[in-house]
Amino acid sequence: MEGFVQSAEEALRRVRIRRYPGGNAADVDDSVVVEEPLEIRVNGRTLAVTMRTPGADRELAAGFLLADGILRSHDDVWDITRCADPANPLARNIIDVLVAPDRAPQPESGRQRYASSSCGLCGRGSIESVLHNAPPFDHAPPLRQSVLQSLPERLRAAQTVFQTTGGLHAAGIFDHDGTLLWAAEDVGRHNAVDKAVGQALLAGQWPVENAVLLVSGRAGFEIVQKAAAARVPAVCSVSAASSLAVDLARECGMFLAGFLRGSYMTVYAGAERLVPASTAP
Structure with missing residues (x-):
């Protein structure tokens, strides 16, 4: 992975909590996400x-x-x-x-x-204003189903703070072969996307050709909008997409998939770009 610039130390705070394992109270220290x-x-x-x-x-x-x-x-x-x-x-x-x-x-x-x-x-802004700043993709490359299905596990392995707290969203930018280039965690999924895109920009490696953005939450309008502005032609999520996100993805000629879990996914836009696992070389 090219970079991951967030440390667990600044993202976590220890607090005293009371747990009830099996109905019995136990006072312990626990880590919570800083907001x-x-x-x-x-x-x-x-x-x-x-x-x-x-x-x-x-x-x-x-x-x-x-x-x-x-x-x-x-x-x-x-x-x-x-x-x-x-x-x-x-x-x-x-x-x-x-x-x-x-x-x-x-x-x-x-x-x-x-x-x-x-x-x-x-x-x-409306879809029209998004298209003004981020024109549609004309030549988006094909995507292999087998690669997309491997992305959630690869992103999860980079979610170090989530593994401690269970309280953060994540975003990852992958190349078309499934290599994780940049990843970020944040209490807001849109912030996680900005952090990942910002890493590429400040590293002087933006735009990232033929990249895929994966988010740990739902794919709403703003997630697709940010991907379009970052010139990332494919967005995947482990949850659902919203109606406006679907509309924007189709207008921009993007690939949009949700419920990316195991061998299952729902493709909302750009299905013609997907190379099924059964036909991939």
Whole structure:
């Protein structure tokens, strides 16, 4: 795997809990996932606040801005800094991305907003606006069913914090042969996608040709939108897809599959690209 930039230390906190194994109370220490706000600034101006699991904040901000159309390449990122104030520990939850003035959103654009860890950014643009920033894929390659079916297990092996807490979503970017290139965990599945995409962008290895994005939760509109903006033509999930996600995937010429579990999957868009296991070489 190319990179995984999130440590368990910053993503976990120990708390005292009471368990009831077999009906008997037992007080023990346990690990819980950390959830804190992250303020994303562009050239010193607040653009968004999202609830996230600390770690890979630079990558999260970069992936977020790529999906938002502010960043178009690695060269658009001049610098990414974390605010620091010894008198205010919460200042570490502020990331400022320095970009060229012509890439920064204007104050009158009304783009400042808030995102929860569960639903992502509400009120995002329509399918038409997504297509304006992310044109349809013209020549998406075929996908082997056997490779897709192997992806959940490969992503699960990289979910170190989930294995401790059971409380995080994950996203992984794979190549067409099923090699895991970038992976991330977060309390929000959309943040996990931004972190994985941001790793590729900041490593100077974006766009990733013929990649597949796998998410551990459902495939909603925003997940497909982020994949389209990142130029990832295939999205898979272990759960269901939403109606708007299906519509967007079809409009963009993407492959979209859900319920990727064992030998089973549901293909919502791009079924003609799938090479069944029985016919694959």
